[in-house]
Amino acid sequence: MCKLMIVDDEPLERQALRIILKRRFLNLCILEDAKNGVEAIRLATRFKPDIILMDIQLPGKNGMSVQKKIIQFLPNVKTIIITALEDFNCAQTALKYGVLDYLLKPARTSDIEIAVDKAIKSINQVSLLDSISSKPATSSKKAINSILNYIHANYNQPLTLNEIATYTHLNPQYLSRYFKETVGMTFTMYLTNLRIETAKKLLINSDKSITQIALEVGYSDPSYFSKVFDKHVKSSPYKFKMRHYNRDDIMSGKK
The missing domain is CATH 3.40.50.2300 (Response regulator)
Incomplete structure (x- = not known):
C-alpha cells in the first residue's frame, strides 16, 4: 500500500x-x-x-x-x-x-x-520489477502486492489481464498462472469479487442509483452488473439494498 x-x-x-x-x-x-x-x-x-x-x-x-x-x-x-x-x-x-x-x-x-494514479503506477512498476529480480520468496510477495495495488487502483476501469501484463512487462499466460498460484483464484474471479464487494458497500451506505453504482465499480452495462451481482450474492442489487434498508429501519426503531 x-x-x-x-x-x-x-x-x-x-x-x-x-x-x-x-x-x-x-x-x-x-x-x-x-x-x-x-x-x-x-x-x-x-x-x-x-x-x-x-x-x-x-x-x-x-x-x-x-x-x-x-x-x-x-x-x-x-x-x-x-x-x-x-x-x-x-x-x-x-x-x-x-x-x-x-x-x-x-x-x-x-x-x-x-x-x-500516475504516481501509484510508477511506484508499483518499479516495485514489481525490483521484486522479480530479488530473492524468490521476497519476490513473490512484493510482486503480487504490486499487481493487487494496480487492480485496486483501476478496478473501476475496463481492466483486463493483458493490460496488467503490459504494465508488469510479463507474458499474459505466465501472469495468469502466477496470479492463480499466488492468490488462490483467477484474475477474473478476484476482480469480480472486488467489484461486487465494493458495490455491496455502496448499496448499503449510499443513496446512489444502481446504474451509478454499476458504473463506479467498472460495469458500463447496468443489466450485466445486475446479472453478475445476482450470480454472486444470490440476490438482485435492488433486493439486496432493500433488505439492508429494512434491517436498518428495524435496528433504529423505525417502521
Whole structure:
C-alpha cells in the first residue's frame, strides 16, 4: 500500500484533498498532514511517504526548498505540486527536483486523481520489477502486492489481464498462472469479487442509483452488473439494498 502525505497551510484544502483521495483510492494510506515546510520535512523523515501532494507557498520554507531537502533522504518520492503560483521558472525548478506533476489551483478533481494514479503506477512498476529480480520468496510477495495495488487502483476501469501484463512487462499466460498460484483464484474471479464487494458497500451506505453504482465499480452495462451481482450474492442489487434498508429501519426503531 502506498503512503501519501498532504502538505498545505490551508485546512480546507487539506480536507478537500483527503475527501477526493479516500473516495477514489481504496488502497492508499493517507498520513498525517503537514501545515508548513518544517512539519513536512519532519513528517517525511518519520513516515517516509511514497507520494507527496504539496503547495509551493508554505509558511517558513517554500515547497521547492522542502522538496530539495526531502529528496536527499527519499530520492524516489513522487511529489505532486498543487499551487496557485503560475510561474514558468518555478515549474522548471520543480522538474529539476524530481517533481512528478505541477497542477494549478483550483485543480480539477480529475487532474488530481490522474496525477496520483500516475504516481501509484510508477511506484508499483518499479516495485514489481525490483521484486522479480530479488530473492524468490521476497519476490513473490512484493510482486503480487504490486499487481493487487494496480487492480485496486483501476478496478473501476475496463481492466483486463493483458493490460496488467503490459504494465508488469510479463507474458499474459505466465501472469495468469502466477496470479492463480499466488492468490488462490483467477484474475477474473478476484476482480469480480472486488467489484461486487465494493458495490455491496455502496448499496448499503449510499443513496446512489444502481446504474451509478454499476458504473463506479467498472460495469458500463447496468443489466450485466445486475446479472453478475445476482450470480454472486444470490440476490438482485435492488433486493439486496432493500433488505439492508429494512434491517436498518428495524435496528433504529423505525417502521
